[in-house]
Amino acid sequence: MTTPHATYRLQLHQDFPLAAAESLIPYLDRLGIDTLYLSPIFQARKGSPHGYDVTDPTTVNAELGGQAALDRLFETLRAHHMGAILDIVPNHMAADHDNRWWWDVLARGQDSPFASFFDIDWDRHRGHHQLVLPFLGQPFVTELESGAMRVALGDVGFYLTYYDKEFPLTAPSWRPILARALCFLDPQTQKGARRALYRLWRHLAEGHEVTPRDSLNTWLNRYPTAKEAIHQALTHWNGTPGQKDSWNPLEKLLRAQPWRLAHFLVASREGNYRRFFDINDLPAVRVEQDSVFDRAHSTLIALCNNAVVYGLRIDHIDGLYDPSSYLSTLSLRLKKAPSKDFLLVEKILGADESLPARWPVAGTTGYDFLNTTMQVLLDSDGLVQLTALYAAWEDPKDAAVSVDAGKRQALTELFGSELDRLCREVYPMAAGDRWGHDLTELEIRRAIGALTVSLPIYRTYRSHDTYSSWDQNILKKAFKRAIDQEKGLPPQAWVFLYHVFFSDTDRTLTAKEHQMRRDWVMHWQQLTGPVHAKGFEDTALYRYHRLVCLNEVGGDLDSPGLTPDAFHRMLIDRQATHPNALNATSTHDTKRSEDVRARIGILSEIPLQWKTAVEDWQERIAERVGSLTVPDLSTEYLFFQTLVGALPLNRDERPAFSERLKSYMQKAVREAKVHTGWVHPNLAYENALFSFIDTLFVHAEIVDRMERFIRPVAYYGALSSLSQVLLKTLAPGVPDFYQGSELWDLSLTDPDNRRPVDYTERQRLLDTITTSRPSPQDLLEHWEDGRIKLYVTSRTLDVRRRNARLFQHGAYEALVSEGPQSDHVLAFARHDEHQWCLVVVPLRYARLTWPSASHNIWHSTTLILPKEAPNVWQDALSGQSLFAEAGELPLEAIFSPFPMAILTSKEVSS
Secondary structure (H helix, E strand, O other): OOOOOOEEEEOOEOOEOHHHHHHOHHHHHHHOOOEEEEOOOEEEOOOOOOOOOEEEEEEEOHHHOHHHHHHHHHHHHHHOOOEEEEEEOOOEOOOOOOOHHHHHHHHHHHHOOOHHHEOEOOOOOOOOOOEEEEEEOOOHHHHHHHOOEEEEEEOOEEEEEEOOEEEEOOHHHHHHHHHHHHOOOOOOOOHHHHHHHHHHHHHHHOOOOOOHHHOHHHHHOOOHHHHHHHHHHHOOOOOOOOOHHHHHHHHHHHHOOOEEEEEHHHHHHHOOEOEEOOEEEEEEEOOOOHHHHHHHHHHHHHHHOOOOEEEEEEOOHHHOOOHHHHHHHHHHHHOOOHHHHOEEEOOOOOOOOOOOOOOOOOEEOOHHHHHHHHHHOOOHHHHHHHHHHHHHHHOOOOHHHHHHHHHHHHHHHOOHHHHHHHHHHHHHHHHOOOOOOOOOHHHHHHHHHHHHHHOOOOOOOOOOOOOOHHHHHHHHHHHHHHHHHOOOOOHHHHHHHHHHHOHHHOOOOOHHHHHHHHHHHHHHHHHHHHHHHHHHHOOHHHOOOOOHHHOOOOOOOOOOOOOHHHHHHHHHHHHHHOOOOEEOOOOOOOOEOHHHHHHHHHHHHOHHHHHHHHHHHHHHHHHHHOOOOOOOHHHHHHHHHHHHHHOOOOHHHHHHHHHHHHHHHHHHHHHHOOOOOOOOOOHHHHHHHHHHHHHHHHOHHHHHHHHHHHHHHHHHHHHHHHHHHHHHHHOOOEEEEEOOOOOOOOOEOOOHHHOOOOHHHHHHHHHHHHHHOOOHHHHHHOHHHOHHHHHHHHHHHHHHHHOHHHHHHOEEEEEEEEOOOHHHEEEEEEEEOOEEEEEEEEOOHHHHHOOOOOOHHHOOOEEEOOOOOOOEEEEOOOOOEEEOEOOEEEHHHHOOOOOOEEEEOOOOOO
């Protein structure tokens, strides 16, 4: 096993292919990175900006350079003694014409050998075994009669086009087209062409299929006149807009297909295949079947035999039917591959939730670390005041109510068809159960819906055996909460549903009945994750705005903050259970970058100043802009916090930022689904919001006034962000750096955080820091240019790389302080035999020194060292030497040259 000591996430796409990643290897090596953490590399939809819409998991993406480019990347990594983590997408694929498996299912329906690859409920529609494709932007009749759907002739047969989408027509439905084309060929002068068409027609009439080898074009290449006749025949099916009856032949042709095109809104009511969340063109794959698993992972397994592949990141583990079995199978298939022991799962953990103990994984991708670190850096007393301020703002609902409302809305509007499927599957069980005997489908539906909303985590993990004790407890709490919230249901509804979930103790059930109930629960578990994600991440996080640095994937909206003791307990547990999990602070999915969150977090330290600033801004805006109906108060509060977090201090960047801000705010209000939304956008509201932003930036004096408040916040936020670098790099776990974040990165949610990164500038600055060796005091004085973050990042990574054993296997020990400011310090030790490293960062520094930082406040406050710790220390950041007296180090001395420290013993290479 090769454990990375630091990973660097790169977002690959056609404008940043594998060759671009390869070119960065020398720079990242010098920065202190040893592992490239790559976004998906397998063939994806053309032009994909992220790679998660996979069309062929057995081929390296041609737009990224293909297998040859990957081989070159691996060779360069090997030459630098570096490796890679590959990001894989087992849960879903793209419904695209380049997806051969999906195309074959559309062409052959249930007769396709790939029909079982996708999670399709063929019996959903009362005997009409059609796959419902909710891809139409308008109702079917509108799109049909507008001419948006056309029949065309391609290399392997006939297909339907709808804008940029293509759908194959099943081979038997070609026959009427070919028969009509024969009428356009003269029996005397075009005998050869007629014969070719007739042979093909006869071939189909006898029930044979046309394979790519003997495709339609193969039949017709020698007969251009036959092709021309076919195009003439197609005019019969491609009707004329304005002539309603002219579309009857096309409608009849479409009725004969194994698929049915429908309006996109139909998905939530009539959809019959499982999707990735609510994205209609990402159908789920049934990797729980061995044949599907092996086919989908064949190339991946081969790649993992390369020693430079250190590990795998598994996307959306909660979407799988049985995550535990999947991980066990993957681990088994990898056999002796290095990556076998470094599997990371994209798993969002709830409060007090841990990864299932039986999962053979190194840990999560780091959201748990991200949120815990953010919370410990906040001021708990200030959070109480911010809660009161927000409560007085617009009578907002509390966080729990916002989350429940978001999940209920998601379940109703986005996942109604999935809920219907669960109801249809469980209703027959009710008929044979004394408690369920008299229940109606509506009552069962209400009970399942309430339980789904009441589950406080993404999902439970019942496998084919049973639940863990933790899952049992969380389910029982969800039942109690659902019963309290869903009044009016008969008690037997809850008893019956409880029996379904906990059927293992019921000895009156047959083995088949037990299996049916287990399968049903496992299907339910695949629904709760998407409901929680869409209701919490993509709704509640955009509605509840007390302090939005907490509004993060896996976050706690009404967190009271975290004490250092609780933070230390989390890291001690991490060291004991998953010492190689990722420590992330920014990812491609975070709602805000680490630097934006750090800035906003400072507001918890200055709540009264923030209240005054907000009131002042509202007053100035009213004077200049006038009374506003858009944005409403809640949106305005989010807008103000976004300015605090992301406003560039360089005025030349304001025009570009205002455009980015408009894009972000549009996404935010659509996700909130209060005034507008993705399904039914309210363009008048959105345009009024854009106008507000434009007007605000036209009045430069208002933004200037805002900047005067934001500038010191940004400075303290910079210190907080630097503290995050130290914590994630030197705490238990593997530090992960998101692309470009080695300089200040004031990015918002995607796609804003996927903008191009200027690596030329980063390499130049790293060269400057390396050669000129500026003091950290000088870098801090010019903190706005970002060199200080690059310096701290590179120095911290250097300490970790030079002392890999210490940070991978060394003990973790919490340190305490004594003195007047002891509550404002977070410190821990890493030690292994005679090697020691102390990490010391300030807490709530702004509350002590606002509006200008000072080092004098640390007088008489000391750091207490463990008895066995050495007395001589050197700071890897400032270079100063320190000497402990009576087992103590004065914080005034520690923080004198620089407001945080990495203190190493002489046995440690710094």
